[in-house]
Amino acid sequence: MSAVDLPAVPRVLIAEADPWSRDLLKQVLLNVRCDARLDMCGDGRQAATLLRDKAYDLIVADWELPGIDGLSLLRNVRQQRRSPALPFILLSSRNDSASVREALPLAPTAYLTKPLNMDGLTQRLQDLLLNEGESVYCEVPRLAPGMTLSVFLERRRDACDGAPLWVDVKAAVQDSLGPEGLDLKCLEDRVCMDPQITAVLIAAANSAGHHGTPVQTLSAALHKLQAGQSMNLILGLALKHNVVLGDPGLVAYAERHWQLSQDTADYARRLARMLELDHERCYSAGILHRLGDLALLRCLEDWRQGGGALDDAAIGESLHALGAAYGSALRTRWRLPLELRQLIAAIYSLEGGVYSREALVMNLAAQMARLTEHEGLEALVRSKTARLLKVGLSELMRLRKA
Template sequence: MTAVDLPTTPRILIAEADPWVRDMLTELILDVRCDVDLKVCADGQQAWEWLTHHQPDLVIADWELPGTDGLSLLRGVRQQRRQPAVAFILMSSRNDTASVREAVPLMPTAYLTKPLDMEGLRQRLMGLLVKGNAVTCEVPGLAPGMSPSHFLENRREIAEGAPLSMDVKLAVKISQGKAGLDMAMLEQSLRFDPHVTSVLIAAANSAAQHRGKASQTLAQALQVLGSVQSVNLLLSLAMKRSATLTDEVLIAKAQQYWELSRRTAEYARSLARLLDLDAERCFCAGLLCSLGDLTVLRCLQDWLLAGGELDDDEINTQLKANAATFGSALRTRWRMPLELRELIASVYQFTGGVYSREALVMNVAAQMAAIGPEDGLDALANSKPARLLKIGTSELSRLRRP
């Protein structure tokens, strides 16, 4: 494979159909070199049209692109006979000798098989992109007159989800054994993090991964993705800006929502088991019930990093105004399974009509999670969802015991 030196500020093209792989590659590149001029394409035709009008310094393309495939992109770039030669990393799920032999005459800088070895790719990118001292990039400042409301309005459709509640790198490390990654241990380590759960479920249900029945729990998502892809996604989450909150006030707010999510999830699982329903799906829906609130908090962290100011009243105002719409937008954009979205929605409202027993369970679990440990349960037992489930005060009291 060829070795190529890149200029001071490289122009890079990523051509990859899977949105989650695109995101991983983007985060990895920006983590290695934050000042690159980056273009991202979802299909080969779009990538080729861009290549005919721009001079890239590095192309990272998947062979199995829709439209014009990655090998054709590589062939087209080589036929342009640019000097110096364009660095081109070709990715593929094909690991057979015939495919490698087909690619080698076109002189790719590297031929990488999927699922990707992200650490190996990082080392290659370091060699290509980092020359001399490390590059530092400042966080862009706020536009004049920007308010928190306008800032959040602009972020709603591009928000990257909730902050991480745990150290995912550590979770991966402790799940590694002599026989490889222990997926059951990894699932147990991560099961209380709403962001990890939502991202892995969304990735498992993407067009590139989805096979048959949709994944609706973390365990199902991990099984679909496999160990390598799961670890790649987890490590890319940790690279993102504001992945971990740093402001003490925002951390305290997030702790409240993480705890509320955990209690809702555990009550939902216990109720579902009692009624012989899908306990793990109910657990997952309960865990994701505060995804919108947590996403708003992560965006407010970006507001602070950009130079904005916040006080407790402003944080509460923005949470009240934006949490529901942020959560809905995120679940829709990530194409979360409809059944799971319906269970999450039932946490917040129950106005009558025909509801599944699992939806009733979610509503009761959310009410239980919201009341104090010393509060009585008679009112909850007399609520319509509890009566429809035939759950009384005695059953609710047993569920609330430590």
């Protein structure tokens, strides 16, 4: 597709089975052309139907699609003998010479192997979707007339993108790159306090494309996804809208929730180590337990940018009314493991008569995190949670001083 052939607003089809890879491709593409009319699917048969019904300016498809694979889609497109040829980027985890030779006669515009080179993919998309020197700016959509904050937040609850980022992901990835490539342990140390990164990587490691024992910690997710995909997913988060809050009032609330997550996670890890329990899983639950509140704050930033009024009282009332619901919706939609969700639930309350020791750890850690610096530990020692764990004042004092 040459510059003179570029449409005013391109229509693009992304066909990728893995939902997290599909979302990554969407973000990279919208970062190049925010105005693109975008269709996405995870099945080759659905992609074939869309290709019959609509005229596209670019197709990005994975070879390993279920139903009809990406190579067959490419073959069908080329058999139509369109002139000029419809741009088609074929993605694949196959990097052997035999696979490349099989694809080349069908003249894909690009054959990109996974994990994707983000810079290379971005450059390809820019070449295909932008004229030389061109850039596209998209304004934040204004709120619909008569829209109220409560209705806006209710509508966004089941489709929100999650929390804003706590760490600078580009710096974290750059600092973790060494002569041998990406150091996963170094990367984990840099991003382990970020609820959004932790949640997305755990969810991605448990997606349909990855099998085996459910992943419940950031470390396990990084190793299951491996260096390339982990790095791509983390960098992809930075491309999303409102990944950084711009309103000082929202930032202040977010910092409180980030700190509460960190304190709860730190206490849970120390207590679990003391009791010889799974300290990494307890840390993950602590980091994730305020994910919904943070996601709500990100949606409030959308409300503000869309022209909605926002003050401290509205922020506090929204968090009180919908913070827990946002968290529950996210954890369910992202299919975080049930065991991890149960640990998060234990932070807020202990239900039923039988509790796992990890659940008790989470509940006690959250109680400690909520104490002010002037409050003592004596009341916690007398709590049901501490008594069930057989944790006394000396142990709690050690935790607090650590």
